[in-house]
Amino acid sequence: MTATRDSAAPTPSSPEPKLGAVPSFDVTLRIRRFLPESGKDEAYWEEFTVTAYGTDRLLDALHQVKWEHDGSLSFRRSCAHGVCGSDAMRINGRNRLACKVLLKDLNPDKPITVEPIKGLPVIKDLIVDMEPFFASYREIMPFLVTNGHEPTRERLQSVAERERFDDTTKCILCAACTSSCPVFWTDGQYFGPAAIVNAHRFIFDSRDEGGSQRLEILNDKEGVWRCRTTFNCTEACPRGIEVTKAIQEVKRAMITRAI
Amino acid sequence: MTSITSIPAPRSPRVRTSRRTTRGNFELYGWIFMRVSGVVLVVLIFGHLFTNLIAGQGIKAIDFGFVAGKWASPLWQVWDLFMLWLAMIHGSNGVRTIINDYAERDHTRLVLKIVLVAAFLITVVLGTLVIFTFDPCPAGGPINLLPSFCSA
Numbered sequence: 001m002t003a004t005r006d007s008a009a010p011t012p013s014s015p016e017p018k019l020g021a022v023p024s025f026d027v028t029l030r031i032r033r034f035l036p037e038s039g040k041d042e043a044y045w046e047e048f049t050v051t052a053y054g055t056d057r058l059l060d061a062l063h064q065v066k067w068e069h070d071g072s073l074s075f076r077r078s079c080a081h082g083v084c085g086s087d088a089m090r091i092n093g094r095n096r097l098a099c100k101v102l103l104k105d106l107n108p109d110k111p112i113t114v115e116p117i118k119g120l121p122v123i124k125d126l127i128v129d130m131e132p133f134f135a136s137y138r139e140i141m142p143f144l145v146t147n148g149h150e151p152t153r154e155r156l157q158s159v160a161e162r163e164r165f166d167d168t169t170k171c172i173l174c175a176a177c178t179s180s181c182p183v184f185w186t187d188g189q190y191f192g193p194a195a196i197v198n199a200h201r202f203i204f205d206s207r208d209e210g211g212s213q214r215l216e217i218l219n220d221k222e223g224v225w226r227c228r229t230t231f232n233c234t235e236a237c238p239r240g241i242e243v244t245k246a247i248q249e250v251k252r253a254m255i256t257r258a259i
Numbered sequence: 260m261t262s263i264t265s266i267p268a269p270r271s272p273r274v275r276t277s278r279r280t281t282r283g284n285f286e287l288y289g290w291i292f293m294r295v296s297g298v299v300l301v302v303l304i305f306g307h308l309f310t311n312l313i314a315g316q317g318i319k320a321i322d323f324g325f326v327a328g329k330w331a332s333p334l335w336q337v338w339d340l341f342m343l344w345l346a347m348i349h350g351s352n353g354v355r356t357i358i359n360d361y362a363e364r365d366h367t368r369l370v371l372k373i374v375l376v377a378a379f380l381i382t383v384v385l386g387t388l389v390i391f392t393f394d395p396c397p398a399g400g401p402i403n404l405l406p407s408f409c410s411a
Contacts, residue, residue, distance in 0.1 A: 183360055221281035225290050228360070251290070258287055 022053045027103055029061055030111040034122050035072065043122065046070075047111060052103050058091060058112070059098040075126035082238060085174030089126050090115040095176040095236035117179035119188055133175045136191045140199040140217055145210025161206040168201040168246050170239040177233035177243050189222045193233035193243045196224055200246040203253060215254050224251050289352055296349045303342045327395035328406040336390055343386045351379045 026049055034043040050064045059080055066073045078084040080099045087098040092106060092113055106112050120128040146155075171194060178184050178192030199218055203211040218224050224247055233243035310329075312318050329335040354375055362368040396409035 186360055187363055216282060219282055219284065219287060221283075221286055223282075223286070225286035226359070254287055255291065258284055 022055055024051055024053050025104075025108050026050070027052045027061060027108040028111040029058075029065060030113045031065070031073065031125070032113075032115040033073070033125050034116075036124055045113075052108070054102075054104045056103050057099055058096075058101045058103060058106070058114070059087060061103060061112075062098060062114070074124045083172060085172035085238075088117055088174040088176040088179070088238070090117055090179075095180040097174060097176070097238045100238055117175055119179045119181075119185045120175070128179075130175060132188055133178055133192065133194065134173075136178075136195040137173065137198060139191070140195050140214055141210060142198045142202065144202070144205075144208055145213065146207070147209050155207040157206045164206070165201050165204040167241050168197045168204075170241050171197050171201070172239060173198075174238060176236040176238055177241075180232040180236040182230060182232065183226050183228060190226045191218060191220070191223050193227075193247060196227075196247050196250055197241060197243055200250050203250060211253075212257070215250070215257055218250060219254055224254065227251070293349060293352060296345045300342070300345050300349060303338065303345070307338070307342060323404045324406040327393070328408075330390065330393045331395050331406065331408070340387065340390055343390070344383065347379055347383050347386075351375055 028047055028049045030045055030047050032043055033046045048065045048069050050061050050069070052061050052064070059077060062073070062075055062077075066075075075087060075089070075098070077087040077099060079086070082097055082100045085097070088095060089098055090096075090113075091098065091101055095117055098114075103112070114126065116122050116126045116128050120130065120132060122128050173194060175194060177197070178194045181190065181193055183190045184192050196218060199214045202208045203214050227244070227247045229244055229248070231244050233247075234241075234245070237243055311321060330339070355372065358368055358371045358375065362371055395406055397405075400409075402409075
């Protein structure tokens with residue numbers, strides 16, 4: 001490298017990085033804390049600066065804070081590989097899984113804001129009470145409903161029939177979609193995208209016979225008709241499910257059934 | 260490192276467990292009505308704008324006589340009646356939806372909906388009355404402003 005080409009040439013004290021070395025950088029996390037045991041009713045922001053590598057995810061930075069800076073920081077995580085759906089949080093204002101977001105993709109020059117997902121009661125720091133979310137999920141009967149005797153062999157379906165609801169089988173119940181929905185934020189009464197997605201998974205399954213019941217459940221004042229198609233849910237889904245499309249398909253099924 | 264700003268306390272949503280189910284086809288038909296009335300209103304409103312502002316002598320033709328002449332015809336009476344009712348139901352239902360989406364407390368919702376229904380009723384009743392009880396030839400009106408068929 002010639003000195004004239006690059007004015008910010010590395011100084012002698014910082015030798016050029018070795019080929020293949022992972023660059024490291026400092027990143028500031030601005031975390032919304034809520035400590036019920038402190039007796040305070042208010043949540044507050046707290047900033048931590050950690051050294052991270054280009055291959056680190058936000059979850060690694062949170063681990064570093066918890067393990068090396070402040071052990072009281074609380075958040076959920078289980079598999080840490082984007083499958084269990086435990087670590088959905090609001091990262092720079094968008095619902096993401098902390099284990100799927102690379103720090104280098106978040107612009108580490110600015111503090112990264114990390115908040116609990118919105119619309120559900122905060123228990124501590126980034127942990128929310130998921131019960132209202134799961135209550136809606138249970139209401140839509142997320143299990144196979146059939147009539148008559150149990151068959152002596154598997155319930156077969158064609159590739160096309162399986163394909164019909166393939167997209168909505170991918171849900172991991174992380175609540176990123178439901179807690180990104182402005183209608184859910186208002187009063188938490190709306191069933192929410194996740195419940196509708198999981199109803200869609202059975203409504204359009206050729207083996208299931210409870211579709212009519214599920215449509216009836218979602219034909220509620222707080223059901224699919226509260227969807228305003230803002231697409232926040234589709235944008236938030238870490239599994240890439242076309243959530244808004246699924247909701248619209250359930251709406252269409254209801255209209256066809258009613259008329 | 261710690262910075263404290265004024266953020267609202269973590270809030271709890273209303274509990275779902277005691278929720279009454281509110282199933283029924285009201286919202287379904289409401290959703291369909293919004294789409295159908297929207298399409299019909301586009302035709303009605305653009306037809307209205309065309310006849311009033313572009314056809315014939317254009318905007319210069321609008322005066323008391325023009326409006327009175329239009330409302331003497333059953334076609335325009337029905338046209339305007341449909342336009343009034345569809346626009347009012349479509350618009351009020353939209354505002355009802357917005358109230359449901361944004362008002363967080365039941366009391367606020369109730370008050371806003373009462374105001375909305377009152378505004379709807381006043382506008383629709385007054386408008387309907389005007390369309391059907393309008394007198395195109397008021398006694399003693401200036402002849403030059405009245406529609407041509409009033410000369411008798």
